[in-house]
Amino acid sequence: MEFAAVTTLNALTLISILLLVGLGLAISFGLMNVTNLAHGEFVTIGAFTVYFVQSLGGSFWFGLLAAPVVGGLVGMVLEYAVIRHLYSRPMSTILATWGISLVLQQSLELAFGLGAKPVSPPVEGTVDLIVAVYPAYRLILIGIAAATLTAVILLVNRTSFGLDIRTVIQNREMAEGVGINTRRSYAIAFAFGAAIAGLAGGLVAPLAIVLPQMGVNYLANAFFVVIVGGAGSIAGLLAGSVFVGGLTSILNYQISPSLAQALVLLAAIIVVRLRPNGLLGGAFR
Amino acid sequence: MLMIRGLSGGYGALPVLNGIDLRVEAGEVVGLLGRNGAGKTTMLRVIAGWLRATSGSITLDGQELIRLPAFRRARAGIAHVPQGRGIFNALTVRENLEVGTRAASLRGGQGIPEDVFHYFPILRERQGQIAGTLSGGQQQQLAIGRALCGRPSVLLLDEPSEGIQPNIVQSIADIIPRIARERGLAVVLVEQNLDLALQASDRCFVIEKGKIVHSATPAELADETILKELLAL
Ligand SMILES: Nc1ncnc2c1ncn2[C@@H]1O[C@H](COP(=O)(O)OP(=O)(O)OP(=O)(O)O)[C@@H](O)[C@H]1O
Numbered sequence: 231m232e233f234a235a236v237t238t239l240n241a242l243t244l245i246s247i248l249l250l251v252g253l254g255l256a257i258s259f260g261l262m263n264v265t266n267l268a269h270g271e272f273v274t275i276g277a278f279t280v281y282f283v284q285s286l287g288g289s290f291w292f293g294l295l296a297a298p299v300v301g302g303l304v305g306m307v308l309e310y311a312v313i314r315h316l317y318s319r320p321m322s323t324i325l326a327t328w329g330i331s332l333v334l335q336q337s338l339e340l341a342f343g344l345g346a347k348p349v350s351p352p353v354e355g356t357v358d359l360i361v362a363v364y365p366a367y368r369l370i371l372i373g374i375a376a377a378t379l380t381a382v383i384l385l386v387n388r389t390s391f392g393l394d395i396r397t398v399i400q401n402r403e404m405a406e407g408v409g410i411n412t413r414r415s416y417a418i419a420f421a422f423g424a425a426i427a428g429l430a431g432g433l434v435a436p437l438a439i440v441l442p443q444m445g446v447n448y449l450a451n452a453f454f455v456v457i458v459g460g461a462g463s464i465a466g467l468l469a470g471s472v473f474v475g476g477l478t479s480i481l482n483y484q485i486s487p488s489l490a491q492a493l494v495l496l497a498a499i500i501v502v503r504l505r506p507n508g509l510l511g512g513a514f515r
Numbered sequence: 516m517l518m519i520r521g522l523s524g525g526y527g528a529l530p531v532l533n534g535i536d537l538r539v540e541a542g543e544v545v546g547l548l549g550r551n552g553a554g555k556t557t558m559l560r561v562i563a564g565w566l567r568a569t570s571g572s573i574t575l576d577g578q579e580l581i582r583l584p585a586f587r588r589a590r591a592g593i594a595h596v597p598q599g600r601g602i603f604n605a606l607t608v609r610e611n612l613e614v615g616t617r618a619a620s621l622r623g624g625q626g627i628p629e630d631v632f633h634y635f636p637i638l639r640e641r642q643g644q645i646a647g648t649l650s651g652g653q654q655q656q657l658a659i660g661r662a663l664c665g666r667p668s669v670l671l672l673d674e675p676s677e678g679i680q681p682n683i684v685q686s687i688a689d690i691i692p693r694i695a696r697e698r699g700l701a702v703v704l705v706e707q708n709l710d711l712a713l714q715a716s717d718r719c720f721v722i723e724k725g726k727i728v729h730s731a732t733p734a735e736l737a738d739e740t741i742l743k744e745l746l747a748l
């Protein structure tokens with residue numbers, strides 16, 4: 231009983247992180263057709279922001295607020311300086327963002343030095359959930375992720391900016407035709423995805439090994455999530471996160487993490503073979 | 516008033532339009548006829564800014580639009596109902612109309628104009644329906660209604676009768692001149708359906724190889740021998 235509950239909660243923690251990282255990727259890769267290999271670095275930047283704030287004596291919560299802001303700003307600059315020039319050239323985008331990801335990693339290493347950066351959680355200790363005893367911070371993380379997802383769903387479905395984005399995604403030319411500045415919508419959507427990834431990095435920082443290279447792992451997993459779930463809907467994103475996060479958590483108990491990762495990749499390939507548009511593919515369009 | 520002078524343009528290096536001159540007054544419907552591939556769609560796309568013009572000028576009440584991107588032309592008052600209608604299929608009817616108001620937002624046009632529902636009562640009934648599930652005729656009405664939501668001064672219509680049941684074609688033929696008069700719209704109507712074009716237009720032009728080669732009144736074109744000669748059917 232306890233084992234099952236802890237495994238479920240561990241899975242929920244991972245699913246929460248994957249969901250937030252995958253959200254940005256679903257926007258850029260799934261909806262804008264931009265393969266951004268630097269997406270993982272937004273996670274890294276978020277984690278480093280929290281580390282940096284804490285190292286100056288600031289609180290974790292302030293760092294967590296700053297993480298999406300810094301991630302979003304870096305995303306905005308990246309979109310403006312590079313990505314917008316390459317919307318019609320997928321191969322160039324892949325190469326350029328790969329290069330940028332390496333530059334960002336090196337810059338962080340130059341600025342902050344080698345070695346893992348310590349980040350302490352805002353609350354220590356555990357909570358007794360009757361069926362299991364579980365670290366309090368992880369429960370907070372799950373709650374924040376759920377709240378963020380809810381806010382994003384409301385933003386997309388209930389606001390006029392959300393309507394613009396749904397319009398641009400469906401038919402960019404016609405969206406221009408009704409007077410929407412689609413360049414601007416793309417830029418905002420991209421920066422928004424980067425901000426959410428930055429938030430994910432901030433959230434995961436107390437649990438992860440904070441290194442300039444940490445983003446690579448999240449990038450790979452987020453791609454699994456988006457491809458398995460089927461790009462283009464939040465339900466698909468949720469399905470993909472549950473699939474990848476759940477499977478990884480269960481396998482991590484039985485076998486070594488790298489073997490688990492390989493098996494998840496294998497499972498992802500099988501899903502995509504069976505359902506080329508993902509588990510919930512086509513739900514949006 | 517929409518004024519087009521010496522307009523050329525097309526797809527990349529391939530020129531399709533070769534110096535179009537056209538003037539459309541407010542409240543007037545101008546029919547544009549021509550064979551398949553004559554350049555009618557291309558012309559509307561260049562006017563709307565969806566395709567680059569290589570030379571020429573497009574002015575709307577004196578304001579030069581030729582260098583503006585498509586969304587700025589929409590905001591300046593050019594509404595384009597493209598061939599194929601361009602409905603946002605996953606949005607509801609109401610959401611389609613709502614994004615249609617974006618073009619008017621900077622000019623102070625708030626909300627969906629009430630007369631859109633007078634022209635197309637079906638849109639009021641179907642507000643909550645997903646637009647992709649409407650019939651072809653209903654989608655065409657939605658596309659025109661959405662264009663009106665931007666409170667435009669020019670309406671570019673590309674084959675509104677394409678793939679639509681005959682009774683709705685007739686109602687569209689009735690409504691186009693009515694909208695033009697009541698809203699003071701300059702309408703450019705591209706149509707393969709000659710009955711509709713002749714019924715709805717005040718003046719007609721024949722376009723051939725990217726040039727306007729004839730102009731005539733609908734009454735003149737109602738004479739079949741002249742029509743056949745002009746369109747070389
Ligand atoms: N996407 C495109 N790329 C290159 N050339 C094109 C493209 N679309 C159309 N053309 C060419 O431009 C010319 C004019 O096409 P256009 O679509 O404007 O004709 P049209 O008068 O609207 O014809 P229709 O009555 O069939 O709709 C044609 O020769 C066509 O082959």
Ligand SMILES: [Mg+2]
Pocket residue numbers: 555556557598673
């Ligand atoms: Mg055409």
